[in-house]
Amino acid sequence: MTDRLPPAPAQAPSLAQLRALIAVVDAGGFGEAAAELGVSQSSLSEAVARLEALAGRPLLRRTPAGTFATEAGLRTLGHARAAVQAAADALLAAQEEGALAGTLRVASFRSTATHLLPPALAAFRARHPGVTVILLDAESCGGGPEAVRAGRVDAGLIVADEAPDLRLTPLVQDDYLFAAPSARGTHPVTLADLAAQPLILPPLRDSCHRRVRGYLTARGVPLTHIMEVEQDSVTLSMVGHGLGVTIMPRLALLPLPPGLVVLPLPEPLTRPLALAVLPQRAALPLLRAFTGAVLETLGKMGTPNGTGEVQEPAAPLLRTTSN
Template sequence: MTDRTPPAPSLAQLRALIAVADAGGFGEAAAEYGVSQSSLSEAVAKLEALAGRPLLRRTPGGTVPTEAGARVLTHARAAVQAAADALLAAQEENGGLSGTLRVASMRSAATHLLPPALAAFRARHPRVTVALLDSDAGGGGAPAVRSGRADLAVILADEAPDLRLSPLPPDEYLFVAPAARGTHPVTLAELGAAPLILPPHLDSCYRRIRTYLAARGVSLTAVSEVEQDSVILSMVGHGLGVTVMPRLALLPLPPGLVALPLPEPLARPLALAALPHRAGLPVIRAFTQAVLSHLPVPELPAKEPGPLPVPVSAPPLN
């Protein structure tokens, strides 16, 4: 019987396609990965011959996948990742882990939640390199995990039910105003009366805060949208309005400001996310355990609202 199984692409060909698509061009991919442009072109051409159609096309803005190429890329990433995972699965936590672990995180969590776990993990598994990726600048942590650009990510738990989630302490939202306001309790009327400065409307924090206020019948006097947290806090400090911001994004609280609990609690649910079929890999499991074992102790709420305390500094990221 004749074997009619069609030829399969090689991992090298799939890696070439991924490299060019991610870099936006053959020359850019060649420079980034230290290979010749001709070898990438040859690998992609052979892959396109196997597929029977173009997978990439050149545009004025760079080289982008065709519709077929976008579909192929999804499986190419999974195939390349699965090949690497085959060896990762053979490792033993007690026998010494090695390799590179890519962890995407929003800046606030990377600053205040992850450093204790990073220090403990590095001490126990010195042959694993942990690369931190900025999910604020990279389109989000959940998409990075799904695409294989990150192995783990700190994300908002209610935005990725398809991923394997390890819950982290919720991040409480606080009302922030000039310190001259004092520390008496915040009211819903106050939230509606003062000019409110928030992140852009496409930001999840904006949507969460507006939903919270709308559910309580708060009609806002004025809303300004500002992209950078530091700019928002500076504007509040200069009396241009007030804001509502997650606790982790506030630390350390700039001088001249006061941060107080909202009239009714609001928090963003954080979680460490991985693809379900990869969550059991020894290196991913070990890092997840390190994070869960070294979480900062949550502060108990005061009986009377007071200014946001400044925590002990976390170990620096190297």
């Protein structure tokens, strides 16, 4: 036994200091972060300096190309995001589901934001008028899975098999279809058809491009005539003018312009869509209520059957032609 007291624990960083680190890394610079937070650059620099003093090492590296996290900063960043998120979630966890309030940030593909989410958002707002929902384009916020992991959004509509580490609620299986000018006719699509004309796809960074590329590569289809186009509407216009063909998810083809025919691929290709949240946040009343609203709405549309598989809707969103 000893009368000596254990050493005092090291001083813990403040949430303001952790927020400062996160803001500078996400913005890529002190000036940009200060503008986004609405604070002075000097106060932001002071907060980061105090955090670095507590850590005993630099957490940020300034370069002509911007400000980046050091290796120690990267290790700190994940815990900083979790701490800041947990502090906010402490109050969200205390809410009652019948009186929710706050802000809900949702990332989505443009196609799912157009055709799946609006009725769910309307139902959610009717039940929870105190919640403000901000809908963000998944590509513009760094990709749905990454935005959820980093805490930039609360929930994201994503391709399920791209983020097994997140808590996933299966929604629909969105099948990919072949689109070509109507003059092509409706005879079944072959692998030779997929190699015969220029193939118009979104940029390589897009998950749909990578999914289609993997499908074709696995089947020995040469990828020598691929054109990359950012906007789905531009792609469909180009296809309509005979500049190539495309392979797109069913939802992304809506509304289908005149002069096009859509057909099943020789072998099925799908993207399993799911609603993703951080596992430790899934039980929050706000996220439970939103997930429930999405599932209930899709069920009324005749889309999911509760296991993530697709049932044929009473009025299909887009009919395909096959022989």
